Amino acid sequence: MNPFFSVIIVSYNTKELTLQAIQSVERERTQVPFEVFVVDNNSHDGSADAIQATFPWITLIRNNGNFGFAKGNNQAIERASGEYIFLLNSDAYLKEGSLRRAYEILSNEHCAVAAAKVLSAKKPAMIDRIGDAYERGGLAYTLGFEEIDEGQYDTSRRVFSASGTAVFYRRDVLAKIGAYDDDFFMYYEDIDLGFRANLAGYQCVTIPEVTVYHWGTASSGGVRFSPLTIRQTTQNMINVIVKDLPTALIVGALPSILINLLLRLPRLAIVSGAFGAYLVGLGRGIRSLPHMLKKRREVMKLKVISNRELTERIIESERQIIKSLERRFIRKPWRKFILGLRKILFQLRFGRV
Numbered sequence: 001m002n003p004f005f006s007v008i009i010v011s012y013n014t015k016e017l018t019l020q021a022i023q024s025v026e027r028e029r030t031q032v033p034f035e036v037f038v039v040d041n042n043s044h045d046g047s048a049d050a051i052q053a054t055f056p057w058i059t060l061i062r063n064n065g066n067f068g069f070a071k072g073n074n075q076a077i078e079r080a081s082g083e084y085i086f087l088l089n090s091d092a093y094l095k096e097g098s099l100r101r102a103y104e105i106l107s108n109e110h111c112a113v114a115a116a117k118v119l120s121a122k123k124p125a126m127i128d129r130i131g132d133a134y135e136r137g138g139l140a141y142t143l144g145f146e147e148i149d150e151g152q153y154d155t156s157r158r159v160f161s162a163s164g165t166a167v168f169y170r171r172d173v174l175a176k177i178g179a180y181d182d183d184f185f186m187y188y189e190d191i192d193l194g195f196r197a198n199l200a201g202y203q204c205v206t207i208p209e210v211t212v213y214h215w216g217t218a219s220s221g222g223v224r225f226s227p228l229t230i231r232q233t234t235q236n237m238i239n240v241i242v243k244d245l246p247t248a249l250i251v252g253a254l255p256s257i258l259i260n261l262l263l264r265l266p267r268l269a270i271v272s273g274a275f276g277a278y279l280v281g282l283g284r285g286i287r288s289l290p291h292m293l294k295k296r297r298e299v300m301k302l303k304v305i306s307n308r309e310l311t312e313r314i315i316e317s318e319r320q321i322i323k324s325l326e327r328r329f330i331r332k333p334w335r336k337f338i339l340g341l342r343k344i345l346f347q348l349r350f351g352r353v
Contacts, residue, residue, distance in 0.1 A: 004103055005034035006080030006171070007088060010072035012040070014090040015047040017215060022055050024093035032103045035059065037076035041066040068185035069164065077179045085169045088212070092118070092165055095211035102168060102210045112173045112202035113194070115162035117153060121213040125149055128214045130206050131159030132191055133317040133324075136249065137256030138241050139264070140191045143320055147327045154208045160317040161194020162204050166212040173202060177302055183291070187229065188236030195244035198313055200302040227277035230269045234281030235288070237261065242292040244299055248307050
C-alpha cells in the first residue's frame with residue numbers, strides 16, 4: 001500500500017526527544033499507511049546512531065552539517081511519496097490515536113494545509129499553538145500561545161498559516177507553490193510558505209482532533225528569545241515582506257512595518273540581551289534584498305487572489321491575535337490595559353481590526 005502520510009522529523013541534538021517523537025508515530029503503524037524520514041543535521045549527541053538502532057525501518061538522512069530546519073525538511077520532501085507531508089518537530093510527540101484521526105479527516109476533506117492542535121508538553125492544560133497569525137506590520141504571532149485549553153479551539157477554523165511544529169501539507173500543493181525556502185534556515189519559513197499558499201488561493205485550516213505535545217525551543221538552546229531566535233526573526237521578517245507582500249500592502253503598512261522593525265524588535269532584543277543578534281539579523285535582511293526581490297518575481301506569478309481578499313485574510317488574522325491575547329491576559333488586569341492600547345494602535349494604524 002502506498003503511504004498516505006510522509007512523516008518528516010528534522011533532528012539536531014535532541015536525541016531523547018526525537019526518539020520519543022518517532023515512538024509516538026510508530027504506535028500507529030498498523031492503523032495508518034505512512035513512511036517516516038528523519039533528517040539529522042550533524043548532531044553531536046549520538047542522535048543519528050540511536051535513531052538508526054532503535055527504529056531501523058525508518059529512512060534516516062545524515063547531514064554533514066547543520067543545514068537548518070527549512071533545508072532539512074526539504075531534503076525529505078524531495079524523497080517523499082505520501083499524499084500528505086506531515087512535518088513534526090523533533091521536540092514534539094503525537095497523542096495516541098491522532099495520526100489515525102488525521103487519516104480519517106484528510107482522506108475525506110483533502111485540505112491543502114492543515115494545522116494540528118499543539119499543547120504544551122510541560123503543562124498539558126495549556127495551549128502551545130493552533131496556527132500562525134500575521135499582522136500587516138510584518139510580525140507573526142503564535143495563535144493560542146499560553147492560553148488555558150478550555151475548548152475554545154475545538155472547532156476547525158481558517159488560520160493564516162500553520163506552524164512547522166505539526167502541520168500537514170498536501171504534496172501536490174507543495175509541488176505547485178514550492179516547499180520551505182532554504183534561505184530562511186529556521187523561523188518564519190512556515191509564514192513564508194503560508195503566504196505563498198494564500199497568494200495561490202489555498203487556505204489553511206485547523207484540525208483540533210489531532211493533538212500534539214510540544215516541549216519547545218529544544219533545538220535553539222531552550223530559550224524562547226535566544227540570540228538565534230532574535231537574529232532569524234529579524235532577518236526573515238524582512239525576507240517575507242520583500243518576497244511575499246504585494247506592493248500596495250507594503251505601501252499601506254509601511255509606518256507599521258518600520259515601527260515593528262526599528263522599535264519593537266530592537267526593544268525585545270535589548271530586553272533579551274540579544275541586541276547584537278538583532279543588528280546581525282537586520283544587516284543580513286538588508287543584504288538579502290536583491291536575492292529576495294528576484295524570488296519575489298516568481299512568487300507573484302502564483303497570485304490568484306486580489307489584494308483586497310489578501311488584506312481581508314490578514315485582518316481576520318489580526319482579529320485572531322487580539323482574541324488570543326485577550327484570553328491569555330484575562331487574569332492579568334494590567335496586561336488587559338496594555339492590550340486595550342494595542343487595539344487602539346491597530347485602529348489608528350490600519351483603520352479597522
